[in-house]
Amino acid sequence: MKTYWWLISLIIIGCNRQPEGIQYGHDACAHCRMIIADEKFGSELITQKGKIYKFDSIECLAAYLGQIPDNEIHSMWITDFKNPGKWIRTDEAQFLQSTNIPSPMGMFLSGYADVNDARSMQTQFDGDVLDWQQVKVRVESHHTNK
Amino acid sequence: MWINIVSAKELIVGESGEFRTIRSAIESARDGDRIIVKSGIYREGALEITRAITLTGENGAVLDGENKFQILTVKASGVTVNNLTFENVGVSYVQDNAAIKLIESDNSNIIDNRFRNAFFGIYLSKSGFCTIRGNDLVAAAEKEASSGNGIHLWNCHDITIENNSIQRHRDGIYFEFVKRSTITGNHSIGNLRYGLHFMFSDTCVYKNNLFKGNSAGVAVMYTKNITMQGNRFEDNWGAASYGILLKDITGSEITGNTFMNNTVGIHAEGTSRNRISDNEFLNNGWAVRIMANSTDNVFSQNNFIGNAFDVATNSRQNYNVFDSNYWSAYEGYDLNRDGVGDVPFRPVRLFSLLIEQYPTALILLRSFLIDVIDAAESVIPALTPETLTDANPRMRRLP
Numbered sequence: 001m002k003t004y005w006w007l008i009s010l011i012i013i014g015c016n017r018q019p020e021g022i023q024y025g026h027d028a029c030a031h032c033r034m035i036i037a038d039e040k041f042g043s044e045l046i047t048q049k050g051k052i053y054k055f056d057s058i059e060c061l062a063a064y065l066g067q068i069p070d071n072e073i074h075s076m077w078i079t080d081f082k083n084p085g086k087w088i089r090t091d092e093a094q095f096l097q098s099t100n101i102p103s104p105m106g107m108f109l110s111g112y113a114d115v116n117d118a119r120s121m122q123t124q125f126d127g128d129v130l131d132w133q134q135v136k137v138r139v140e141s142h143h144t145n146k
Numbered sequence: 147m148w149i150n151i152v153s154a155k156e157l158i159v160g161e162s163g164e165f166r167t168i169r170s171a172i173e174s175a176r177d178g179d180r181i182i183v184k185s186g187i188y189r190e191g192a193l194e195i196t197r198a199i200t201l202t203g204e205n206g207a208v209l210d211g212e213n214k215f216q217i218l219t220v221k222a223s224g225v226t227v228n229n230l231t232f233e234n235v236g237v238s239y240v241q242d243n244a245a246i247k248l249i250e251s252d253n254s255n256i257i258d259n260r261f262r263n264a265f266f267g268i269y270l271s272k273s274g275f276c277t278i279r280g281n282d283l284v285a286a287a288e289k290e291a292s293s294g295n296g297i298h299l300w301n302c303h304d305i306t307i308e309n310n311s312i313q314r315h316r317d318g319i320y321f322e323f324v325k326r327s328t329i330t331g332n333h334s335i336g337n338l339r340y341g342l343h344f345m346f347s348d349t350c351v352y353k354n355n356l357f358k359g360n361s362a363g364v365a366v367m368y369t370k371n372i373t374m375q376g377n378r379f380e381d382n383w384g385a386a387s388y389g390i391l392l393k394d395i396t397g398s399e400i401t402g403n404t405f406m407n408n409t410v411g412i413h414a415e416g417t418s419r420n421r422i423s424d425n426e427f428l429n430n431g432w433a434v435r436i437m438a439n440s441t442d443n444v445f446s447q448n449n450f451i452g453n454a455f456d457v458a459t460n461s462r463q464n465y466n467v468f469d470s471n472y473w474s475a476y477e478g479y480d481l482n483r484d485g486v487g488d489v490p491f492r493p494v495r496l497f498s499l500l501i502e503q504y505p506t507a508l509i510l511l512r513s514f515l516i517d518v519i520d521a522a523e524s525v526i527p528a529l530t531p532e533t534l535t536d537a538n539p540r541m542r543r544l545p
Binding site for chain 1: 239240242300316317322338339340345346361362365367384385386391393413415
């Protein structure tokens, strides 16, 4: 019986997909091919099958979405700008687009777990506080206008 | 007001000088003055220059940021900073703290300084016609992900970067929105990401530089009209490592460079209308990896010697030209003795096409089976790009 519980808990852990640590200075961005170097902007996409795509910025993650059908996406994660290394799901995160905070791919996007963090950064650095849907719209129009 | 405003003054900073602190000297200096800093360690927090002055160190003059401050901010044109040592810039997650930051400064020079443990070393923002020469930058790589770039340019034009040495930063030299600038004779070694990195920058030249042991040599991205000449790309090894990464590049030239011992010499994606000639590709894993979305690139007069794979691609389609190169893997003959092989050379091995799709198949690299498959494919090509051939392969190494 004991081994049985082990098995079940293993399966539960197996299904609870978590982002995996990015090896900064080593892993390459799935979208732009750059080596991921700034731990304030690392992002990840996990598919239903468990494959993990890593990105060097929020804008690269958003720009990559066209490449994977929506129903194959398990979850998307970004790094908290205030606590690099802490993962947040994109739909629970707050974003700030401010020209005073440069991001790796030139769209000035940073992400926060706490809406108060995003607001206080906004009062300091200006810009717009956005949710994930608004980020996707801005990234898409940025790429079509090029 | 009888003070002579025409001839410049010299202001001496030091124990024996008229000023005890650099700050007081900067405050009383007028345009054209020269501040001379005597040997010693100066801990004065963040300094700001707002007049066209020269700040010169005598040997042993050190400005220490105590791991808390950005050291020197220049907000004037015509400023020269030379022969100083900058140490221990404060790391900031939000602000790009630098040892020297130029903001909207024209005609300024940063010459022969040393930078140790700077977060960002030299940072230029919205500046033009500046020269950065002979500086030596070494960052502390203990926690590499939090290190900044060595020489960082944002929104600048007409900058000359010459004979600097940059080690253990994130990017050695970083260009974002830069125009008409030149990078010559620098050594960019052992940096965390790229030796040199272009983003959204036009009409720049980099010549005779050494890029060695970086995670990747040079990344040229979303950029046009770049001249890359006479550089050495060495020992850039790793899973995502390249001599040059080209991404969305047009109208550029890669000539007379040496690519030696890199995982990939040149990796090209979405790249078109570039000329790649007179280069040496020696002992790389892949000399050239060119993705099918790259078009109208011309590879000619290059030497491909001792690479595991000379050319790799991910499709049977090819819209690029390979002509008159020397390939050490060429096994054809030259009956009329004109120095040009009589049968075309196919630089793409079937096996390299396979491992583009199944990277783990690389384990079979030295196997007999693969040799047989490659031999069969070279006689009757079924999967490799039909048009990717060199019709005039050279019999001898090009000078």
